[in-house]
Amino acid sequence: MADIRNNFVGIKSPNPFWLASAPPTDKAYNVVRAFKAGWGGVVWKTLGEEGPPIVNVNGPRYGAIWGADRRLLGLNNIELITDRELQVNLQEIKQVKKEWPDRALVASIMVPCVEESWKAILPAVEETECDGIELNFGCPHGMSERGMGSAVGQVPEYIEMVVRWCKNYTRMPVIVKLTPNITDIRYPARAAKKGGADAVSLINTISSITSVNLDTFSPEPSIDGKGTHGGYCGPAVKPIALNMVAEIARDPETRGLPISGIGGVTTWRDAAEFLALGAGNVQVCTAAMTYGFKIVQEMIAGLENWMDEKGHRSLDDVIGRATPNVTDWQYLNLNYVAKAHINQDLCIKCGRCHIACEDTSHQAITAMVDGVRHFEVLEEECVGCNLCVNVCPVENCITMQPLPAGTLDKRTGKPVSPTYANWTMHPNNPMAKAAAE
Amino acid sequence: MALSLHKEGIAGGRLSPEQYAENFSDLHPPLDDHEALVEADRCYFCHDAPCMTACPTAIDIPLFIRQIATGNPLGSAKTIFDQNILGGMCARVCPTETLCEEACVRETAEGKPVQIGRLQRYATDVAMGRNKQFYTRAAPTGKRIAVVGAGPAGLACAHRLARYGHEVTILEARPKSGGLNEYGIAAYKSTDDFAQAEVDYVTAIGGITIENGKALGRDYRLSDLVEAYDAVFLGMGLAGVNALRAEGEDCDGVADAVDFIAELRQASDLASLPVGRRVVVIGGGMTAIDVAVQSKLLGAEEVTICYRRGKEQMNASEFEQELAAAKGVVIRHWLQPRRVVADGGKVSAIELEYTTLDGDRLIGTGETITLRADQVFKAIGQSFVPEPLNGASMTVELERGRIKVDAEGRTSMPKVWAGGDCVADAREDLTVSAVAAGRDAGESIHRALTSNGRA
Numbered sequence A: 001m002a003d004i005r006n007n008f009v010g011i012k013s014p015n016p017f018w019l020a021s022a023p024p025t026d027k028a029y030n031v032v033r034a035f036k037a038g039w040g041g042v043v044w045k046t047l048g049e050e051g052p053p054i055v056n057v058n059g060p061r062y063g064a065i066w067g068a069d070r071r072l073l074g075l076n077n078i079e080l081i082t083d084r085e086l087q088v089n090l091q092e093i094k095q096v097k098k099e100w101p102d103r104a105l106v107a108s109i110m111v112p113c114v115e116e117s118w119k120a121i122l123p124a125v126e127e128t129e130c131d132g133i134e135l136n137f138g139c140p141h142g143m144s145e146r147g148m149g150s151a152v153g154q155v156p157e158y159i160e161m162v163v164r165w166c167k168n169y170t171r172m173p174v175i176v177k178l179t180p181n182i183t184d185i186r187y188p189a190r191a192a193k194k195g196g197a198d199a200v201s202l203i204n205t206i207s208s209i210t211s212v213n214l215d216t217f218s219p220e221p222s223i224d225g226k227g228t229h230g231g232y233c234g235p236a237v238k239p240i241a242l243n244m245v246a247e248i249a250r251d252p253e254t255r256g257l258p259i260s261g262i263g264g265v266t267t268w269r270d271a272a273e274f275l276a277l278g279a280g281n282v283q284v285c286t287a288a289m290t291y292g293f294k295i296v297q298e299m300i301a302g303l304e305n306w307m308d309e310k311g312h313r314s315l316d317d318v319i320g321r322a323t324p325n326v327t328d329w330q331y332l333n334l335n336y337v338a339k340a341h342i343n344q345d346l347c348i349k350c351g352r353c354h355i356a357c358e359d360t361s362h363q364a365i366t367a368m369v370d371g372v373r374h375f376e377v378l379e380e381e382c383v384g385c386n387l388c389v390n391v392c393p394v395e396n397c398i399t400m401q402p403l404p405a406g407t408l409d410k411r412t413g414k415p416v417s418p419t420y421a422n423w424t425m426h427p428n429n430p431m432a433k434a435a436a437e
Numbered sequence B: 001m002a003l004s005l006h007k008e009g010i011a012g013g014r015l016s017p018e019q020y021a022e023n024f025s026d027l028h029p030p031l032d033d034h035e036a037l038v039e040a041d042r043c044y045f046c047h048d049a050p051c052m053t054a055c056p057t058a059i060d061i062p063l064f065i066r067q068i069a070t071g072n073p074l075g076s077a078k079t080i081f082d083q084n085i086l087g088g089m090c091a092r093v094c095p096t097e098t099l100c101e102e103a104c105v106r107e108t109a110e111g112k113p114v115q116i117g118r119l120q121r122y123a124t125d126v127a128m129g130r131n132k133q134f135y136t137r138a139a140p141t142g143k144r145i146a147v148v149g150a151g152p153a154g155l156a157c158a159h160r161l162a163r164y165g166h167e168v169t170i171l172e173a174r175p176k177s178g179g180l181n182e183y184g185i186a187a188y189k190s191t192d193d194f195a196q197a198e199v200d201y202v203t204a205i206g207g208i209t210i211e212n213g214k215a216l217g218r219d220y221r222l223s224d225l226v227e228a229y230d231a232v233f234l235g236m237g238l239a240g241v242n243a244l245r246a247e248g249e250d251c252d253g254v255a256d257a258v259d260f261i262a263e264l265r266q267a268s269d270l271a272s273l274p275v276g277r278r279v280v281v282i283g284g285g286m287t288a289i290d291v292a293v294q295s296k297l298l299g300a301e302e303v304t305i306c307y308r309r310g311k312e313q314m315n316a317s318e319f320e321q322e323l324a325a326a327k328g329v330v331i332r333h334w335l336q337p338r339r340v341v342a343d344g345g346k347v348s349a350i351e352l353e354y355t356t357l358d359g360d361r362l363i364g365t366g367e368t369i370t371l372r373a374d375q376v377f378k379a380i381g382q383s384f385v386p387e388p389l390n391g392a393s394m395t396v397e398l399e400r401g402r403i404k405v406d407a408e409g410r411t412s413m414p415k416v417w418a419g420g421d422c423v424a425d426a427r428e429d430l431t432v433s434a435v436a437a438g439r440d441a442g443e444s445i446h447r448a449l450t451s452n453g454r455a
């Protein structure tokens, strides 16, 4: 039986599924329910400075986009950090940690970008005996207008500076939560590392407007006729998060820096993908907010099952396994040739592959052969782009089949080369390095 | 209640009012908004969609379904009406299981086609519910066309011509318009007086006058019409019913299925409609199923369909046969009627002979069976009655007993077109086929009257 116990920067949890800092972790009541349901850990809803509590809007905070049957695909929110008293939160954290010693409990913090503020809050948090802190440099709305959240996360120098303060004033592990609202995620990650961070977590939410009400012309969610950009999360953001995790995992300057993967994790499979790209564990928010805490049971069982089937004994067998396979475009093998192939027994003759290829690709799929509706790939036209595979409604009906070395590529009229050759060596590349004769 | 339920002979009031209401409610209830969105989302938006090819009126099905999915039911309805102005009725009565839905790729994929018929009803209901008219008439052309018969063929033809700015007069023998939509379709397929509502919706375009109670051959002659109008369209349907050719078929209690259904459709109170305790239906098509099921729903205790060939040869679709079975109708095969047994002038039983195939030929085996019956329905097909046509010296040529037409619906007589059940063409006898024929004839008439579409 696979062992899915997790050790993230020394913080131990029975499984790698943590709840991300958000409404599901806002107070003891929710967190205790989460632990009862089986979550391995939580990052408490972000704490702010001592003083008058944060105020939230009193109207809708969420917007969403849906797929078929109103399956929630993307969620957007304009909520701020916790709106409860700091002392109440700290007491509850202390109490919960005491009652649930085997679960990870990390406190998320966001205070103004001045040393005094951090110096003031850190001992108070440490006193709760929680397992670590996460610096919220990600919130893209509201808090950023006040010089916090993503306003800090978008300036690598600030990140480095704040992380240094934190490492100075606490012994707890410091996880830096990154904002995706930046052009190159490697810079804030490098800054976090330079400042001495124990780990990074990502992604926080993505600035977004989910929709516009076409009757009132207000963005949604609408507060008295006006809207503002919110933070986007849920299944729709997973591909963006995966890439950012991979970028940090394979950057020579940050390689080895532990990563907590966040963004759209909804099933065990999503989690396994984050782990494979280099995340040490995952955090979940939207999936829990959509289905409740019970989903963790599917995640745990699914991950164990898959690991058993594949013979992975512990998370270490999985973490980072896909990282070496992420490379730059210029290093992809241009001598690799694949062609689409349609399994006629599975084909239901919807014609989507044909029209996609005909209208928008390479005119490589028939619609009619000898007067009969028939869909077949013309190898002499197929560039192997994979579009038809993606639009075909029948799983595995169209597959991409690599041509073995030596066979004739009917499109180019040339045999498939057995050797690896990429763009850096390609004759059409003016910058190509001369082939070593 | 129990007493009247089992009353011997042909009697009304077998059920409680609630039972009648429930039995004759919508066969396929309408989809609500969410159901429609979910179902619409199942459509793959196929290229050169097989469903569209299978639709006799060639409605752009993937497009109308996508319009439902994107929250544009009115646009969807227009896509439907562009090809089929009776899309509302067709959505209710089309045997989709042998048309569009049979061809749907999801039928191939998982045996569960997209519910095209119900989606079509959803969109057309929205448009008709709001009385949204999509078409305005072109400038008047001054051309006048007579249409004989206000059934699906006649209505579709009239609407097409009215759109082009022609002036249409529909002459209809019956007091109500709609043809078999009004008098023939099973009551649970067309509820809430939908047929009449649809006639009103179609004629609301203007330029169409319906004169009821005007029968060709009785009140006027074809030659009169040809003289008085620029063109004539005949959409008269099938007025005749085939005989059983069984001894004693004239006795009390033996009725034409279509007449009975017409009476049922017009009944203001179903309890007043008498039905037998033991009903035998002779036939194997849609009409046989419809009369059997509706007899059962009216409270008949035993209803048996007797068909002279096997299950595979039945004209009624698989779905309809299953529907009948589900309602408790017994379908027996390889039986042909020999003699209606009467008792005091009233039918008491029917004697049938077993049949078999001798090569291609159907023959009686000599073995007989007698089924008790207090009502027998003849549903062995309808026929075209040509007499009203050829009262004058001019003749309209027939073919296989129906009006002969070319691919555009032109008859042998100049200025006269025809379509729907009354013609001999490759189309099936279905509402949707009649609509297609009427529409296409309308186009042909328009081309003829305007030198290729230009007025």
Ligand SMILES: Cc1cc2nc3c(=O)[nH]c(=O)nc-3n(C[C@H](O)[C@H](O)[C@H](O)COP(=O)(O)OP(=O)(O)OC[C@H]3O[C@@H](n4cnc5c(N)ncnc54)[C@H](O)[C@@H]3O)c2cc1C
Pocket: B093, B094, B095, B148, B149, B150, B151, B152, B153, B154, B171, B172, B173, B174, B177, B178, B179, B180, B181, B184, B185, B186, B189, B214, B215, B216, B217, B235, B236, B237, B238, B239, B258, B261, B286, B287, B290, B388, B419, B420, B421, B422, B428, B429, B430, B431, B432, B434
């Ligand atoms: C019992 C029954 C159930 C059916 N169920 C279905 C079904 O579920 N689905 C389906 O698709 N199809 C069904 N059909 C078939 C369908 O109803 C017909 O194919 C369709 O109505 C044909 O349309 P039409 O316009 O050609 O003829 P009709 O609908 O028959 O209309 C002809 C019109 O012409 C009028 N007329 C006739 N003679 C004259 C005259 N001399 N002068 C003036 N007017 C005249 C008639 O009164 C009638 O109004 C059913 C048919 C029957 C009999």
Ligand SMILES: Cc1cc2nc3c(=O)[nH]c(=O)nc-3n(C[C@H](O)[C@H](O)[C@H](O)COP(=O)(O)O)c2cc1C
Pocket: A020, A021, A022, A023, A045, A046, A075, A076, A077, A079, A080, A081, A082, A108, A136, A138, A139, A177, A203, A204, A205, A231, A232, A233, A234, A235, A237, A262, A263, A264, A265, A283, A284, A285, A286, A287
């Ligand atoms: C309503 C809401 C409130 C959130 N509040 C916080 C917060 O206070 N602190 C924080 O670090 N992240 C916050 N987040 C971001 C989540 O922790 C998480 O990074 C993001 O939702 C992506 O994960 P997901 O796709 O699983 O939801 C919030 C998200 C949501 C939906």
Ligand code: SF4
Pocket: A339, A340, A356, A357, A361, A362, A363, A364, A365, A377, A378, A381, A382, A383, A384, A385, A386, A387, A388, A389
């Ligand atoms: S892989 Fe691309 S080019 Fe080849 S058939 Fe499919 S869509 Fe066309």
Ligand code: SF4
Pocket: A342, A346, A347, A348, A349, A350, A351, A352, A353, A354, A375, A391, A392, A393, A394, A397, A398
């Ligand atoms: S998309 Fe797939 S199912 Fe549809 S025609 Fe092409 S191969 Fe067949």
Ligand code: SF4
Pocket: A350, B042, B043, B044, B045, B046, B049, B050, B051, B052, B061, B062, B065, B103, B104, B105, B106, B114, B116
């Ligand atoms: S065949 Fe089925 S899936 Fe394809 S367009 Fe028609 S209804 Fe949609």
